[in-house]
Amino acid sequence: MDIYPGKEDKLVYxxxxxxxxxxxxxxxxxxxxxxxxxxxxGGNLPGRPERLVLPYFRSAMAALVFLDxxxxxLFIGLGMGAMPAFLKLVQPDxxxxxxxxxxxxxxxxEVWFGLTQGNGLKVTVGDxxxxxxxxxxxxxxxxxxxxxxxxxxxxxxxVEFMREVRGILxxxxxxxxxxxxxxxNPIFDNCVSTLLEVFPQLYxxxxxxxxxxxxxxxxxxVLMPGELLTRAKKATAKMPLGFDLVELVRKNYTRLDKDSAxxxxxxx
Numbered sequence: 001m002d003i004y005p006g007k008e009d010k011l012v013y014x015x016x017x018x019x020x021x022x023x024x025x026x027x028x029x030x031x032x033x034x035x036x037x038x039x040x041x042g043g044n045l046p047g048r049p050e051r052l053v054l055p056y057f058r059s060a061m062a063a064l065v066f067l068d069x070x071x072x073x074l075f076i077g078l079g080m081g082a083m084p085a086f087l088k089l090v091q092p093d094x095x096x097x098x099x100x101x102x103x104x105x106x107x108x109x110e111v112w113f114g115l116t117q118g119n120g121l122k123v124t125v126g127d128x129x130x131x132x133x134x135x136x137x138x139x140x141x142x143x144x145x146x147x148x149x150x151x152x153x154x155x156x157x158x159v160e161f162m163r164e165v166r167g168i169l170x171x172x173x174x175x176x177x178x179x180x181x182x183x184x185n186p187i188f189d190n191c192v193s194t195l196l197e198v199f200p201q202l203y204x205x206x207x208x209x210x211x212x213x214x215x216x217x218x219x220x221x222v223l224m225p226g227e228l229l230t231r232a233k234k235a236t237a238k239m240p241l242g243f244d245l246v247e248l249v250r251k252n253y254t255r256l257d258k259d260s261a262x263x264x265x266x267x268x
Contacts, residue, residue: 005035013112017104024112034080034108041147042079044113049085050242056178056211057083058243062203063141063176063215064235065228065249070140071095074168076128076156077146078105081115088121090239097139098123099131101146129155129164138170144177152179157191160268162198166218175199175216184210189263196261204254228253 005025012032013024023035031053033043045051052058060083064070071094075084078100087094100106103125109115117123124131128146142165146156155161165175177195182188192214196202199216201223206212217223223231232246 005033005038005040013108015104015108017102019102019104022104022108024108032113034105034113036105036147039147042082044080044082046114049082049089049114050240052082052086052241052243054082056207056213057086058245058248059205059207059211059213059252060143060145060176060178061086061241061245062205062213062232062249062253063143063174064239065231065245066172066174066203066215066217066219066223067140068172072137072139072170073097073141073143074132074135074137074139075099075143075145076132077144078109078115078123079145079147080113081109082113083143083145084121085113085115088119090241092119094120096121097131097135097137099126099128101125101127129161132161132164132168135168138168138173140170140173142169142173142175144175151185151187152191154266155268157187157194157266158268159194159197159265162194162216166198166216169218172217172219174218177214177216179212179214181210181212187266188212190266192256193261193263194266196256196258197265202256202260204256205248205252206254207252222255225250225253 009025015022020036026032034041073096075098078098084096195216200220201217203215228249232249236245
């Protein structure tokens with residue numbers, strides 16, 4: 001995903017919200033995408049929620065490889081809503097909560113990107129950390145995808161917050177963190193060290209863009225490449241993902257350990 005809009009892209013909607021400047025663009029090939037304060041934050045092909053077009057969206061679905069019978073998901077940060085909409089489509093019995101701080105983003109996701117709430121998919125307007133602290137639910141996976149421009153809000157990066165996220169995961173659950181790489185994100189290494197501090201296992205999936213997806217696992221057991229590939233085949237058999245999850249895991253998987261940490265931890 002390019003960070004900034006292309007000159008040939010058509011602006012179809014624009015608004016100033018209470019938090020940020022929001023635009024929706026269409027590309028000539030039919031791809032529609034969202035920008036917040038000038039930076040791209042996801043997109044899709046209108047009317048095709050079964051297609052995860054962006055590589056980092058598909059990489060985030062590697063979370064399914066680590067979970068035996070997932071059903072309960074939490075997304076912190078909505079963007080244009082492609083990932084929750086996709087998960088609900090391929091797993092109709094899923095219960096999906098989304099927290100988004102900007103109500104105008106929710107409206108744009110519904111009007112311009114086809115997000116539909118109901119039947120187990122619910123969006124709450126509010127701060128993601130407050131939701132994590134107050135919820136009584138437990139989740140199989142928590143997707144951390146809240147951004148301001150090129151950076152994650154600082155209170156959603158710290159050791160204390162990650163411990164709060166771990167506290168709402170079911171045994172064997174995972175936290176899925178989308179991070180811009182160090183080319184555009186000066187605290188990338190700090191974020192990785194912070195995840196390694198809180199979670200027993202950390203797996204990295206490099207996208208074909210600036211994004212990295214990190215799967216932070218609550219399990220003490222290390223999943224080796226062969227087992228991950230076997231699990232990827234089983235996940236593909238259960239859900240019509242529409243892309244090759246096995247090949248994605250084969251090419252992009254890296255396990256990180258405590259020796260990979262070295263940067264200063266992020267704290268409240």
